[in-house]
Amino acid sequence: MDKRLVPNVSVDSVVFGFDSIHLNILLIGRSIVEDSVLYHDYKFPGDLIRKDEDLDASSERILKELTGLEKIYMKQLKAFGTLDRLVKRPRDMSWLISIDHPERRVITIPYYSLINLEKNAKNDLVLGENAKWVPVNEAKKLPLAFDHIEILDFALETLRNEMRTKPLAFELLPTKFSLSQLQKIYEVIFEMDLDKRNFRKKIANLSYIVPLNEKENDVSHRPAKLYMFSRDVYLRLKSQNFDFTI
């Protein structure tokens, strides 16, 4: 194995992408032969970390190698390090051997990141081999390798918690967005319907969500007014001890 890698620490990447309908995650298809039978399952993008890179840099490298994306929102979840996480299933064992993995024990440190998948954004993304976008609800029903279902659940819980108090929705949207798009994100992530009038009343009180003199194009209904998120205004308010909850 590559001598530049730390043999027992890896980084996995839970990439959330919102396409205006679903919250998706990026999964890598995997094929393993177990007892002469071919299995297919899925895993998160990930890799052992390099001896010469920070943890955060590992996570950025993995995402860049797979999607070409840089400078996107990214946050560490926590470490997953039970003894048996790589060897609970025979197929996971087979795979470790097949890729010449030097360690039976790897502690993984997953990160989650947020990207916008709408229209142009989606087409610009060139995905690496075997990678594909899957709506979160479907992903939960797929066979996931190792403890990746636990990682997914933890990532979702963390995302929901952080969405409550941080302006993360804007990471999942294009720069200019409509209020319906914004509302849809909260509805999808919290799996609940929101009242349009109440939602807009709340947004109207948030000075950092700024209306633009611009409307949607090419929609076959009344075009929506577009808005942007002003990080400047947000940071100024936050530093004044402003208690933010969306």
Added chain:
Amino acid sequence: MDKRLVPNVSVDSVVFGFDSIHLNILLIGRSIVEDSVLYHDYKFPGDLIRKDEDLDASSERILKELTGLEKIYMKQLKAFGTLDRLVKRPRDMSWLISIDHPERRVITIPYYSLINLEKNAKNDLVLGENAKWVPVNEAKKLPLAFDHIEILDFALETLRNEMRTKPLAFELLPTKFSLSQLQKIYEVIFEMDLDKRNFRKKIANLSYIVPLNEKENDVSHRPAKLYMFSRDVYLRLKSQNFDFTI
């Protein structure tokens, strides 16, 4: 070095103890010779993990070795893994060499735990060598080794976040407590004063904080009614999708 240890992954333990006045943390005093000068500083209890133990088990082992305590509330924070975290200061380098540490790079995975330090509880605790309790505000002014000040800040932020939505206050209190003790915890941790009447009104609505037919003893003022936390009732409400915020 001990062959049973994983050379580049450690666990640190941020132990919060509440003594009815301050929120304290447990620190280990450390002496290092640097350029023939003797330095004193402090670090969190911690150790490299063993090859044959889960991460969570490492954290439990460290706390048990130092304090004898078991089965206390404990939660992982996240991994800290910059390249230079152990070697930024000359004194930290000297120390690594002095204890015959095999790696210049160790990723640490800190946990925080919560314990009650009042009266009897405090006396029963036998601390390991060089260990002492320090109020959090003083600890921040002490020289802390490595990146332990960052870990402390992260632990405090996490504790505050979790205190908002989880029944953690009761981990810091004796089984039977008064409402003033409970209020004091929130005041200390959030560094703000709370109104006694409003606080009690809120508590009165929480069915899982149960009044007992018992009062304080040996106090030179009107004795307070004692309460307990009913985890049963709490869990039942929570499973009914009850939205908890204290």
Added chain:
DNA sequence: CCAAAAGTGTTAGGAGTACACCCATGA
């Protein structure tokens, strides 16, 4: 003119906040 989503106000109930005095006990 039809389909589709955008946009808009009012009311009632509950939660949060501000605020001051009497009570029970030990010394």
Added chain:
DNA sequence: TCATGGGTGTACTCCTAACACTTTTGG
């Protein structure tokens, strides 16, 4: 009887939640 912390109610404001119809555009 004094010192100390325990214990209690009311009024105002603000936030939340429930709820239905008109408008603008493209096809």
